[in-house]
Every structure is written in structure tokens, then in C-alpha cells.
Amino acid sequence: MHRSPTAEAEIADELVTLRPDLAGRYAAELPGARAAVLTRLWRALTHEPLPWVERREPAGEGRLLRLRDGRRLYGPAPDPYATAGYVTAVRLDGAAYEDPARLMADLQVPHGADLACELGHSVASLALSRAGQPAGGQGTPVRDWEWEQRVVDGHPYHPNCRSRPGFSVAEQLAYAPEHRPGVELGLLPVPAAECLVTGEWPRSLRDGGRVVLPVHPWQAAHVLKRSCAETLAAHPLMSLRTLAVPDGPHVKTALSARLTSSVRDISVGSVRMAATLSDFAEQLASRTGGLLHVTRTLGAATTGSPDLAAVLRESPQVYAGPGERVVPVAALGLTGLARSPAWLAGFARLALTVGLRLLELGVALEAHGQNLLVVLSPEGEALRLVYRDLADIRVGPARLVRHGIALPELSGRILTDDVTALRRKLFGSLVAGSLAATAGSGPALAAALETAAADLPPTPDLPALLAEPVPAKALTLMRLSPGHSGDIWTELPRPGALPPAPVELIRPQMP
Known part of the structure; x- marks a missing residue:
């Protein structure tokens, strides 16, 4: 197995001096952190329009990637909606890699060395984050910020989920x-x-x-x-x-x-x-x-x-009634509610109903698990939503006009009448982000969407939601494209559906 010890060793050395009580737990968390980041990277390798991947095809129980330079990369059958660290190793021309940083370095692709460094930081910081959790748990959160601080692993699909270059161990412990x-x-x-x-x-x-x-x-x-x-x-x-x-x-x-x-x-x-x-x-x-x-x-x-x-x-907490809780969607996994298919379908119905209604009016929310929160009843029922941070929404002036809504004095990239751009913003953040991460797998997400579909408002965007591939940001390709500004998009197979074999490469789709 190949490993890149640099970032991991740096944090280990700092812990010896700063927090020796965490050193053993940090070392024990490293294998799981590598698998968590490698799983996110494998999602990108199998689904993003990376120009150095020639073809993707089934191979036995896994997936084979044929690279343009003739090498072959093999790993487990991918589930682009899975959140657990199920990828513990992949094989590049027969050599096994369990360390995502070492894999990215050895792929030797343009700008891959910089990303490899960031992946090393992501693994090391994730292991530190996991090591710093109380062994006996923390009880039920009461204040809004306590819910936020329970989200240990960061972004559910970005390989740089915990990359914090420029932060020492002391600064991570003091500010994270x-x-x-x-x-x-x-x-x-x-x-x-x-x-x-x-x-x-x-x-x-x-x-x-x-x-x-x-x-x-x-x-x-x-x-x-x-x-x-x-x-x-x-x-x-x-x-x-x-x-x-x-x-x-x-x-x-x-x-x-x-x-x-x-x-x-x-x-x-x-x-x-x-x-x-x-x-x-x-x-x-x-x-x-x-x-x-x-x-x-x-x-x-x-x-x-x-x-x-x-x-x-x-604070989103101002929208909670007596006995209610306002929980970030990214923290819903801590509640155990999503293990119920009925609850998950109800939450999907609520979130998609709100998202589709606003999209029809002309506003596409960036409804990922950090921006979107849900108000829960004392019994755990999803009652309504709270949204925060408007910096990355998109507003469609033509849609506003059709509904008799005056366009305020807004400018810049926030304004667009491009239907594809508006749908990508909402579906990419809500379906490929919030709902997928809450469900935790493609099959669970597929079941929730199928149950919720019958009750969704019949807006002009509903057919695209129910029938077309799911848009998602090509997060890794974006990190490998330093000269490109703005988002790059890819398409994920519909939840529960297998992509055709062999999978032809989808070329980058620039905004």
C-alpha cells in the first residue's frame, strides 16, 4: 500500500507537543479518514468529466477506468450518492492505493500535485477532527451552534472535505x-x-x-x-x-x-x-x-x-416554536430520523415542494446541507424549512416578470435566465447535495424521491427533476482547473439507475 506521510506526520508531530492525549486516537483514525477521502475522490474519478479519463466500464463487481495514457484504474462499483467511506483501496495498473493523496500524485495529471497536497491535508485534518470527539458522546444539542459543531466530517462529497492549509493544529483546535x-x-x-x-x-x-x-x-x-x-x-x-x-x-x-x-x-x-x-x-x-x-x-x-x-x-433559531428544533440538513444524520423511509420521503417532499415553487417564481436556492435547515417538531416531524446565506442563489428576471414580481436592484452573476443554470443551482445543491447526503445512498434516495414525486407541485421544472440525470458540481475537476472561473458541472445517473455500459465520457460543461 502507498501512503503519503507528509501532512499526517506534520499533525502527528504537533500533537506530541500540543495535545499528546490525542496522539493515539489520531493515529487510530487515520485509516478511516483515508477511506472517507478516497471514497469522495473515487466518486469524482468515476463521474466527473476528467479529460484524462478515456472510458469507464463495468469490470467484474467494480468499475474500470481506462486512462488516456494507457494505464488502468480499478475500484468498487460506485454509488455517487453514498456517504460512508466504503472505498478502502483502488488499484492503478495493479498497484493498490489506500491513500488518496498518493494516488493523485501518482496519476501525474495537470495540477494534480497541488490537489494531492490538499488531499493529504484533508485526510490529516479529518483524522484530527474525529480524534477530537468526546469518547462518551455529547448529549442532545440544545443551542443552534451545538448542532453545527456535531458535523465532524465536513462536505459529504468533496475530497477536500477537511482540507485546511494554513491552519496549524493549534489553530484548528482553537477555531474549527x-x-x-x-x-x-x-x-x-x-x-x-x-x-x-x-x-x-x-x-x-x-x-x-x-x-x-x-x-x-x-x-x-x-x-x-x-x-x-x-x-x-x-x-x-x-x-x-x-x-x-x-x-x-x-x-x-x-x-x-x-x-x-x-x-x-x-x-x-x-x-x-x-x-x-x-x-x-x-x-x-x-x-x-x-x-x-x-x-x-x-x-x-x-x-x-x-x-x-x-x-x-x-439566527435560524428565531423561527423555532415552543419545543421545536432547527437543525442544519448536514446534521440530520445525527438525529437518526433519516433511517425511516417514510420520514425521508416526507422530508424530500417538503424540500422539493419549496424548491420547485421558488424556482417557478424565478429563484434557485443553493440548498446544500449547510445553507438549508429544517424545523423539527418535538416528535421529529419535518415541519418547514429555513434558508440562510443568499450570496450564491440565482435569480431569473424573466420568470419574475411572468409572475408579476418586480425585479429588485440586483446585478452580477446572481442574475440569469438560463433555464439550465437555474435548474443546476437548485437540483445540484438539493438533490445531489442535501437529499442525497441525508439518504446516504442511491437506493435510499431513489425510494424517497419515488414516494415524494406524486405530491410535488406540477411546475414546468418538475419533468426535468423526475426524468433527467442529476446535475452536480464537478468539484475535483474544478480544483484541477485553476485557470477556470465559475462552476463546472457533470451529470450523475438517476438514483437507483445503473449507467449504461460502457460509460462514454461527458465532456466539461462550462457555464
Whole structure:
């Protein structure tokens, strides 16, 4: 078996000094972490339009990939909707690989060396995340941020699910949500004349003629190179850069680190549109008959630089009634509810009903497991949905006009009348993301969709949802395409259906 010890050894060495109590558990978690990342990578290798894969075809009980250079890669029969780490090894020209970083390095494809490094970080950080969980469990979450911090493995399908280059072990333990830290956000005063503010920036974050911006401590240390005299206690959420203030709002901070796919920022344009987009989304949500709430953007501010900006949002918890829980879809696996086919079908029905209604009106949500939350009754019934973070939705002006809805002052990539782009945004995040990860496998997802289908609203987009292949972001190809901006898409076989054999390569579909 081949292994790349670099990232794994670096974390192991840091643990010896920093947290020797975790060293043994970290080593024990490494094989499972390798399998989890390798499973995500195998999904990409078997389903993304990678230009160096010539053909894919069944071979015995598995799948054979014929590479353009003549080599052959063999692994288990793929389930693109599976979330368990079922791929423990693949074979490249007969040599077995259990380490995804070593496999990517030895494939020797363009930009593969950089991705191999990131995969090594992903494995090592995932093992650290798993090692840091309490041995006896943590009980039932009570606060909204406690649910977020139970999501240990990160993105269910991205091979870089836990890649955190630039974060030391000490910083991961201090800032990563799955390690359950309290984080002191820095408070940085900025002259109001130098700051663009939209919405209602709270009095508590103003100081005379200055606007006080919350700053992530990693950003303050590594990017801004300055310290903050005053701080604000908070708890990190799944995205790491967004934190919950106890009994207060959620604070989205600027964090110029590469997490999973890209360096995320808070652009000037997003700050300028924040209040308008929030009001618009609230208006659209009111047309769902109470099935959807959108967390309001309370205020947004920027100095004109993506390195220093912040957005304040409502906590989703404000939409919970007495005895109800608001749970991120990414955390639903912790509840055990999805093990019931009836519950899973009911949740699929709710989520697809809301998504299709909004899509018909002209709004495609990026409804993945981090942005989408579900309100559960005390008995666990999925009652309604909560959506947060409007930065990546898509709005179709022509659809709005057909339904007599005024288009607000929005601009940029958020606007499109491309039907394919709108459907990809919703179906790729909701079906190939939230519902698939909640179901945990293709067969379970297929059963839930089949049961829910009869009760879905007959919108113009329903036939595409029920009959066409499922769009999904080609996450690995995107990481191997540094010169390309925007999303690259692929198509997954419909849940429960076997792809034709041999599978011809689907070439990259650029937006």
C-alpha cells in the first residue's frame, strides 16, 4: 500500500507537543479518514468529466477506468450518492492505493500535485477532527451552534472535505467548529467615512464616528497582521468563518483561507446588495404558504476590501416554536430520523415542494446541507424549512416578470435566465447535495424521491427533476482547473439507475 506521510506526520508531530492525549486516537483514525477521502475522490474519478479519463466500464463487481495514457484504474462499483467511506483501496495498473493523496500524485495529471497536497491535508485534518470527539458522546444539542459543531466530517462529497492549509493544529483546535471551541472575535473600529454599510448596523458595533467590524482571529493574525484590543465571544459554525454570538446574531467574517474549494470573501457587491436581497428573499418566502423562512440580513459592512468586511444575520433559531428544533440538513444524520423511509420521503417532499415553487417564481436556492435547515417538531416531524446565506442563489428576471414580481436592484452573476443554470443551482445543491447526503445512498434516495414525486407541485421544472440525470458540481475537476472561473458541472445517473455500459465520457460543461 502507498501512503503519503507528509501532512499526517506534520499533525502527528504537533500533537506530541500540543495535545499528546490525542496522539493515539489520531493515529487510530487515520485509516478511516483515508477511506472517507478516497471514497469522495473515487466518486469524482468515476463521474466527473476528467479529460484524462478515456472510458469507464463495468469490470467484474467494480468499475474500470481506462486512462488516456494507457494505464488502468480499478475500484468498487460506485454509488455517487453514498456517504460512508466504503472505498478502502483502488488499484492503478495493479498497484493498490489506500491513500488518496498518493494516488493523485501518482496519476501525474495537470495540477494534480497541488490537489494531492490538499488531499493529504484533508485526510490529516479529518483524522484530527474525529480524534477530537468526546469518547462518551455529547448529549442532545440544545443551542443552534451545538448542532453545527456535531458535523465532524465536513462536505459529504468533496475530497477536500477537511482540507485546511494554513491552519496549524493549534489553530484548528482553537477555531474549527467540530472541536467545540469558544472564539474571541476581534473588534476593529474603522472610520465610518471609509466603510460601506447597508442594513441596520447595531449600536453595539458603533463607536462614535467609527464602525466596529468583527474580525476572525485567524484573519487578524495572518492577513491583517494586527491585534484587536476588544473582543466578542462567539461559537464557530460549520463554515468556520461564520460564528454565533450567544443570544445574538450570526456573524459572517472575512477569512482569506482556502476552505474546501476556494478562498471565500465578502465582496463589495455582496455588501451593497445585502439588504435588498434579504428583503426580496423574505418577500418570495412568503409565497410558500409558511413552509420556508429566510434568515434576514441585519447589516453588512466593508472597507472596500474583501479582507475586512462582515455580515450580520438572524439566527435560524428565531423561527423555532415552543419545543421545536432547527437543525442544519448536514446534521440530520445525527438525529437518526433519516433511517425511516417514510420520514425521508416526507422530508424530500417538503424540500422539493419549496424548491420547485421558488424556482417557478424565478429563484434557485443553493440548498446544500449547510445553507438549508429544517424545523423539527418535538416528535421529529419535518415541519418547514429555513434558508440562510443568499450570496450564491440565482435569480431569473424573466420568470419574475411572468409572475408579476418586480425585479429588485440586483446585478452580477446572481442574475440569469438560463433555464439550465437555474435548474443546476437548485437540483445540484438539493438533490445531489442535501437529499442525497441525508439518504446516504442511491437506493435510499431513489425510494424517497419515488414516494415524494406524486405530491410535488406540477411546475414546468418538475419533468426535468423526475426524468433527467442529476446535475452536480464537478468539484475535483474544478480544483484541477485553476485557470477556470465559475462552476463546472457533470451529470450523475438517476438514483437507483445503473449507467449504461460502457460509460462514454461527458465532456466539461462550462457555464
